[in-house]
Amino acid sequence: MGTTALTADVLVVGFGKGGKTAAHALTDAGQRVILVERSANMYGGTCPNVGCVPTKMLVHYSNSRRLEDDAQEFFANSVAGVRALTSAFRAGNFEALNGKDTATVITGAGSFVDPHTVAVGEGPDRITVTAPTILINTGSEPMLPDIAGLVNSKHRVSSTDLIQKDQLPERLVIIGGGYLGLEFAAIYQHFGTQVTVLESADRLLRREDEDVAQVVADVLAGDGIRLITGASAVDVRDHDTTATVVYEKDGRTLTVEAEAVLAATGRRPVIAGLNLEAAGVRATSHGAIEVDEYLRTSQPHIFALGDVNGGPQFTYVSLDDARIVLDQLLGDGKRNTADRVAVPQTLFITPPLATAGLTEKEARAEGRAITVSRENVADIIAMPRAYTVEETRGVIKFIVDADTDLILGAALLTIDAQEMINLVTLAMRHGITATQLRDSIYTHPSSTEAFNEVFDKVVR
Numbered sequence: 214m215g216t217t218a219l220t221a222d223v224l225v226v227g228f229g230k231g232g233k234t235a236a237h238a239l240t241d242a243g244q245r246v247i248l249v250e251r252s253a254n255m256y257g258g259t260c261p262n263v264g265c266v267p268t269k270m271l272v273h274y275s276n277s278r279r280l281e282d283d284a285q286e287f288f289a290n291s292v293a294g295v296r297a298l299t300s301a302f303r304a305g306n307f308e309a310l311n312g313k314d315t316a317t318v319i320t321g322a323g324s325f326v327d328p329h330t331v332a333v334g335e336g337p338d339r340i341t342v343t344a345p346t347i348l349i350n351t352g353s354e355p356m357l358p359d360i361a362g363l364v365n366s367k368h369r370v371s372s373t374d375l376i377q378k379d380q381l382p383e384r385l386v387i388i389g390g391g392y393l394g395l396e397f398a399a400i401y402q403h404f405g406t407q408v409t410v411l412e413s414a415d416r417l418l419r420r421e422d423e424d425v426a427q428v429v430a431d432v433l434a435g436d437g438i439r440l441i442t443g444a445s446a447v448d449v450r451d452h453d454t455t456a457t458v459v460y461e462k463d464g465r466t467l468t469v470e471a472e473a474v475l476a477a478t479g480r481r482p483v484i485a486g487l488n489l490e491a492a493g494v495r496a497t498s499h500g501a502i503e504v505d506e507y508l509r510t511s512q513p514h515i516f517a518l519g520d521v522n523g524g525p526q527f528t529y530v531s532l533d534d535a536r537i538v539l540d541q542l543l544g545d546g547k548r549n550t551a552d553r554v555a556v557p558q559t560l561f562i563t564p565p566l567a568t569a570g571l572t573e574k575e576a577r578a579e580g581r582a583i584t585v586s587r588e589n590v591a592d593i594i595a596m597p598r599a600y601t602v603e604e605t606r607g608v609i610k611f612i613v614d615a616d617t618d619l620i621l622g623a624a625l626l627t628i629d630a631q632e633m634i635n636l637v638t639l640a641m642r643h644g645i646t647a648t649q650l651r652d653s654i655y656t657h658p659s660s661t662e663a664f665n666e667v668f669d670k671v672v673r
């Protein structure tokens with residue numbers, strides 16, 4: 214048997230959010246779609262298998278642990294619960310697409326052989342797929358910092374390894390205090406692990422305003438997480454059951470020991486193995502696939518969606534990438550990445566931090582006339598919900614244009630922030646003013662009621 218040669222109207226490489234959304238819409242529009250996914254454990258991509266869904270489920274489980282629960286047993290049961298949900302989502306993702314008459318999912322790594330053809334597998338099992346339109350949606354993977362002993366340490370774990378282990382580590386060192394690092398720190402600390410975060414910058418969340426970042430640090434430290442800023446990890450030394458992480462801080466060399474070491478220092482686009490040269494698709498100097506604002510690569514019939522194009526690494530951005538590509542293929546071609554306004558983001562610690570738009574620091578640097586409103590959650594009389602669910606930590610801050618009353622930015626560190634921010638960004642996108650948001654009617658008791666009050670708490 215030789216190579217099996219298939220053709221399709223559209224070929225999608227990678228089963229991420231953008232690729233699968235586009236694949237569904239294109240099949241619904243009558244096109245024949247083939248989707249190639251390299252791993253049978255990844256149907257649906259990073260988010261439902263090893264990203265958003267399992268981590269947010271772990272946030273939920275870890276917060277429901279009672280003091281009398283055995284930490285190890287509770288953790289093992291939680292991991293089993295995560296596995297059950299992710300397997301169901303994975304199977305659902307496969308069936309929903311492969312079950313369609315005009316869609317086929319092929320399992321195996323795809324690699325370009327020419328600008329219109331991708332090969333999967335080798336030898337007698339080799340399949341080639343040729344299509345006039347190709348979407349690349351291969352996601353991102355963890356980047357390992359250049360720290361002596363880290364790569365070969367048997368105690369090094371990736372986020373994917375960590376959430377698949379049944380054994381709760383007694384101690385965990387996290388190198389990197391970014392979003393992923395802090396989410397894992399909170400999850401594992403709540404499960405009962407002693408967590409240390411080593412962050413090389415002099416404070417956490419450098420992009421956020423200092424006052425907001427300080428409350429985040431207070432919340433995490435209050436939960437017992439050891440946060441060491443200004444600390445550069447320089448060496449990882451393995452022992453039988455533990456590793457010693459050597460770090461430098463203020464000119465001193467210090468150590469911390471743990472059963473597991475998580476490097477959370479960012480993720481890079483997955484382009485290795487795609488053989489982009491054969492397709493004539495260019496990569497950027499940062500290793501992402503180069504795209505224009507319509508997500509076309511240097512080959513106009515090939516698009517790149519999601520993390521692989523170097524944009525913000527969020528599932529909902531990959532989804533919006535699919536909207537842009539679909540608009541090119543089926544619509545009037547007007548949508549583009551530049552028309553996005555106020556893309557929110559959430560750090561899922563407890564309580565979560567959700568932000569959008571400009572920080573105070575950024576607005577001032579732009580020379581804008583602004584009004585800053587800010588109130589600690591515990592002091593917001595209009596938001597009894599915080600007291601009813603016994604989570605009164607946090608702060609709500611708004612940056613408002615002093616001339617137009619339009620909201621320029623928000624930082625919500627509060628229970629329900631991941632929901633509230635979507636209302637704020639809707640207002641920002643559609644020109645709803647701070648006063649209109651303040652004077653709106655909200656259900657009671659709810660967290661959005663805070664908006665009735667916070668805008669009046671102007672910081673002088």
Ligand SMILES: Cc1cc2nc3c(=O)[nH]c(=O)nc-3n(C[C@H](O)[C@H](O)[C@H](O)COP(=O)(O)OP(=O)(O)OC[C@H]3O[C@@H](n4cnc5c(N)ncnc54)[C@H](O)[C@@H]3O)c2cc1C
Binds near residue numbers: 228232
């Ligand atoms: C631990 C963690 C938590 C996260 N939490 C959140 C969150 O709460 N909210 C949020 O919005 N985002 C979160 N993210 C980010 C989010 O998961 C990603 O931004 C998103 O999943 C990227 O989707 P994508 O469409 O780019 O591709 P992905 O979902 O990454 O899918 C790419 C797919 O391509 C496959 N592939 C790669 N190379 C090939 C090849 N050569 N041939 C065939 N297939 C290939 C991969 O196996 C993978 O299945 C999190 C990420 C991580 C790691």
